[in-house]
Amino acid sequence: MAFTLAFHIILVPLGVSWSVMTLIANYRGVKHVDPAAMLLAQRWSKYMAVTFAVGAVTGTVLSFEFGLLWPRFMGQWGAAFGVPFAFEGIFFFTEAVFISIYIFGWRRLGPWAHFWTGVPIAVAGIFGSVSVVAANAWMNAPEGVTLDSSGNVSDVDPMKVIFNDAMPLMASHMVIAGYLVGGFMIASVYAVGMLRGRRDRYHRTGFIIGFTVAAIATPVQMGVGDALARWVYDEQPTKFAAIEMVPETSSDVPEVLFGHLNSEGEVVGGLPIPGLASILSDPGTGTSTVVQGLDEVPADDRPTNGEVNVTHLAWDLMVGLGTLLFLLTLWWWAAWIFRRDMPRSRWFLRAAAASGVLAVITLEAGWTVSEVGRQPWIVYQKMKVEDAATANTGIWITFVGVVLLYVGLGVTTILVLRQMSRRFREGDRVDESGVPYGPSEPTDSGPPTDKQMAPLG
Amino acid sequence: MSTTAAVILFASITTYAIFGGADFGAGLWDLVAGGTKRGERPREVIDHSIAPVWEANHVWLIFVFVLLWTCFPQAYSSITLTLFVPLTIAALGIVLRGASFAFRKAVFRTRDRRNFGAAFAVSSVLVPYCFGAIIGAIASGRVPSGGKAGDPLHSWVNPTSILGGVLAVLVTAYLAAFFLVSDARRLSDEAMVAYFRRRATGAGVVAGLVSLVGIFVLSNDAEYLFHGLLTRALPLVSVSAVSGVAALVLVHRETRRAARIAAVGAVGSLVVAWGVAQWDYLLPESLTVSAAAAPSGTITVVLVAAGLAAVLIVPAFVLLYVLDQRSLLPEEGVPEPPLVPPSASGRTTRAG
Numbered sequence: 001m002a003f004t005l006a007f008h009i010i011l012v013p014l015g016v017s018w019s020v021m022t023l024i025a026n027y028r029g030v031k032h033v034d035p036a037a038m039l040l041a042q043r044w045s046k047y048m049a050v051t052f053a054v055g056a057v058t059g060t061v062l063s064f065e066f067g068l069l070w071p072r073f074m075g076q077w078g079a080a081f082g083v084p085f086a087f088e089g090i091f092f093f094t095e096a097v098f099i100s101i102y103i104f105g106w107r108r109l110g111p112w113a114h115f116w117t118g119v120p121i122a123v124a125g126i127f128g129s130v131s132v133v134a135a136n137a138w139m140n141a142p143e144g145v146t147l148d149s150s151g152n153v154s155d156v157d158p159m160k161v162i163f164n165d166a167m168p169l170m171a172s173h174m175v176i177a178g179y180l181v182g183g184f185m186i187a188s189v190y191a192v193g194m195l196r197g198r199r200d201r202y203h204r205t206g207f208i209i210g211f212t213v214a215a216i217a218t219p220v221q222m223g224v225g226d227a228l229a230r231w232v233y234d235e236q237p238t239k240f241a242a243i244e245m246v247p248e249t250s251s252d253v254p255e256v257l258f259g260h261l262n263s264e265g266e267v268v269g270g271l272p273i274p275g276l277a278s279i280l281s282d283p284g285t286g287t288s289t290v291v292q293g294l295d296e297v298p299a300d301d302r303p304t305n306g307e308v309n310v311t312h313l314a315w316d317l318m319v320g321l322g323t324l325l326f327l328l329t330l331w332w333w334a335a336w337i338f339r340r341d342m343p344r345s346r347w348f349l350r351a352a353a354a355s356g357v358l359a360v361i362t363l364e365a366g367w368t369v370s371e372v373g374r375q376p377w378i379v380y381q382k383m384k385v386e387d388a389a390t391a392n393t394g395i396w397i398t399f400v401g402v403v404l405l406y407v408g409l410g411v412t413t414i415l416v417l418r419q420m421s422r423r424f425r426e427g428d429r430v431d432e433s434g435v436p437y438g439p440s441e442p443t444d445s446g447p448p449t450d451k452q453m454a455p456l457g
Numbered sequence: 458m459s460t461t462a463a464v465i466l467f468a469s470i471t472t473y474a475i476f477g478g479a480d481f482g483a484g485l486w487d488l489v490a491g492g493t494k495r496g497e498r499p500r501e502v503i504d505h506s507i508a509p510v511w512e513a514n515h516v517w518l519i520f521v522f523v524l525l526w527t528c529f530p531q532a533y534s535s536i537t538l539t540l541f542v543p544l545t546i547a548a549l550g551i552v553l554r555g556a557s558f559a560f561r562k563a564v565f566r567t568r569d570r571r572n573f574g575a576a577f578a579v580s581s582v583l584v585p586y587c588f589g590a591i592i593g594a595i596a597s598g599r600v601p602s603g604g605k606a607g608d609p610l611h612s613w614v615n616p617t618s619i620l621g622g623v624l625a626v627l628v629t630a631y632l633a634a635f636f637l638v639s640d641a642r643r644l645s646d647e648a649m650v651a652y653f654r655r656r657a658t659g660a661g662v663v664a665g666l667v668s669l670v671g672i673f674v675l676s677n678d679a680e681y682l683f684h685g686l687l688t689r690a691l692p693l694v695s696v697s698a699v700s701g702v703a704a705l706v707l708v709h710r711e712t713r714r715a716a717r718i719a720a721v722g723a724v725g726s727l728v729v730a731w732g733v734a735q736w737d738y739l740l741p742e743s744l745t746v747s748a749a750a751a752p753s754g755t756i757t758v759v760l761v762a763a764g765l766a767a768v769l770i771v772p773a774f775v776l777l778y779v780l781d782q783r784s785l786l787p788e789e790g791v792p793e794p795p796l797v798p799p800s801a802s803g804r805t806t807r808a809g
Contacts, residue, residue: 067537075534079751082527
């Protein structure tokens with residue numbers, strides 16, 4: 001489950017933000033008669049066709065897995081957990097319908113009519129991910145449910161479930177992350193192209209669109225992330241203790257960079273910055289801010305030392321990489337403000353080329369903080385993971401199968417996208433209109449496949 | 458109120474069976490279209506037919522799952538506990554199918570296309586079989602409720618499930634053939650019209666024969682369902698049989714639109730007949746609709762969502778199908794410019 005979610009979450013930024021970037025390029029292309037932007041929009045929509053399909057099927061697998069892996073969780077909490085998904089379904093429908101129209105409508109629809117068919121994709125992308133995150137936020141802040149004496153859900157207040165306490169901040173954090181990661185991913189591709197000497201208008205436009213989106217999202221994300229951390233400090237002190245790796249409750253808590261907890265539960269290694277964790281938790285009270293430690297709750301109800309280490313490391317990664325990306329966007333803004341042009345340095349392009357991968361790592365780290373930090377709870381303080389999971393013995397076989405399939409899927413997706421881009425680059429003349437199988441290659445003497453079966457009927 | 462939710466659930470299943478089913482069936486015809494040369498033209502028609510719509514059609518499945526786990530969490534948890542094997546196979550099949558189909562359009566080498574095409578086509582048969590088997594398992598009362606798992610193997614390897622699986626594959630093939638006749642018509646390819654008309658007839662006849670055998674299977678293996686089919690659901694079963702035959706007659710008389718409607722009616726009423734036959738059980742005979750239902754707050758909000766969906770989604774779907782039927786969605790993107798496009802620098806054909 002975690003694995004498939006981790007895979008799916010990479011596709012989310014693309015689904016949320018790529019459509020917006022394509023529309024920006026499309027708008028430029030139509031409004032300012034910019035052929036380079038137009039070509040970008042057209043090609044991006046072809047890539048989107050592939051990534052959206054992969055996102056759609058991996059999303060489907062998730063809806064199977066909720067039941068296959070967490071049957072008891074779904075049985076008990078489905079009535080509440082499912083509510084946001086009912087709305088997500090609507091947005092996903094909208095997205096799927098309009099993405100088809102947009103991708104297939106280039107040739108026959110008028111330019112502006114076609115542009116407007118793309119807008120619902122972007123809107124639905126935002127609301128769709130908000131809905132999904134609302135469900136996840138509910139796991140952190142389970143509200144709006146009434147339990148009867150046997151612990152079953154007897155009544156649900158849907159508004160409280162959707163607009164739970166954690167939802168506004170978590171949803172903003174995720175949507176902005178979508179733009180941030182998507183922007184850096186796109187920009188990094190064109191940065192690589194520019195480093196290889198392709199410094200034409202086409203690459204420049206692609207880079208500027210991607211990086212500008214990321215450069216707007218990143219500073220906002222710093223603020224939202226900070227607010228979210230304070231929310232965790234207030235509402236999920238145990239998770240906060242894991243994040244900051246605080247074994248015992250105290251004030252004047254140092255911010256430890258890296259390091260880990262040993263088997264005794266003591267902080268080992270790392271680089272402590274005195275008092276900083278307290279100051280950041282509540283600047284108003286400074287170093288005297290008390291940070292609740294892990295020891296406040298029984299060992300059974302808090303993450304294990306190993307989980308604390310993972311959470312803390314993921315937190316350091318997220319904040320560290322996020323800060324690096326932020327500095328990169330400062331460079332970008334400084335260049336635009338003072339010189340009215342993008343930075344010329346090759347080092348900037350090199351950093352930008354790395355930013356796509358770094359942003360994905362940041363995203364995954366952030367997701368790890370949220371999920372591992374909540375352990376051992378699946379529904380915060382209401383249900384533990386072990387009580388939610390399936391008892392089926394085949395689970396490991398399924399898991400291995402799923403991992404293999406997804407690794408294959410990931411590699412194939414990247415290969416296919418690369419092949420597409422090589423194809424575009426070479427400007428190959430071969431008819432693209434698509435003969436599904438084409439004629440056999442003369443050299444192809446492989447074993448007969450099921451294609452050679454006789455037709456029925 | 459739980460009844461309304463159940464009706465919406467079955468309506469979504471029916472919609473998925475029709476639109477999603479037709480896409481799966483097209484995959485079956487792709488599978489049996491023969492070697493690369495002989496199968497080239499049918500596959501082109503199939504590709505052309507399902508490419509713009511399959512993702513939107515596929516979302517119905519997700520909607521079904523969401524409805525099921527939100528409105529009837531107990532039923533969802535029982536089904537997934539017992540039937541995890543066919544569900545897992547179906548999930549893998551869906552990934553293979555969707556991804557391969559998208560990849561097949563995106564790659565250019567014949568060998569790659571063939572491999573992705575094969576994965577797409579094989580999984581197009583596998584997935585409906587699994588869903589049919591799952592329906593068979595539920596309908597024959599092999600999924601117990603109340604947090605216990607049923608037999609992991611025999612719950613879906615049994616006469617009713619096999620019947621369900623085979624029938625699902627045949628029915629999707631039958632339905633797809635009608636859609637493909639219309640699409641071939643739009644492409645003005647009379648040879649392909651005749652080609653898929655023959656296949657519609659073949660699939661229809663075989664499906665009819667299997668249904669006849671099915672009567673005996675169900676009378677022995679799924680008594681509650683059998684009883685329901687012969688009483689409450691009998692009108693629907695009759696409608697299904699009559700429109701199934703009528704569709705075949707109509708398609709040979711060149712009234713394709715009517716034929717397609719009749720074929721959709723045949724499949725739709727068959728699925729609805731299943732729902733009516735096992736009413737008011739969600740899992741015959743252990744969990745009723747009302748017992749499985751989520752608290753009223755949840756059901757209300759889902760009904761609101763469904764109403765919203767009807768307002769927002771239905772027009773969007775109509776738009777998609779109308780544009781598609783008017784051939785306004787011909788192909789992905791635009792043809793790549795054969796020469797360097799008119800632009801400031803001379804190297805704009807290069808992409809990252």
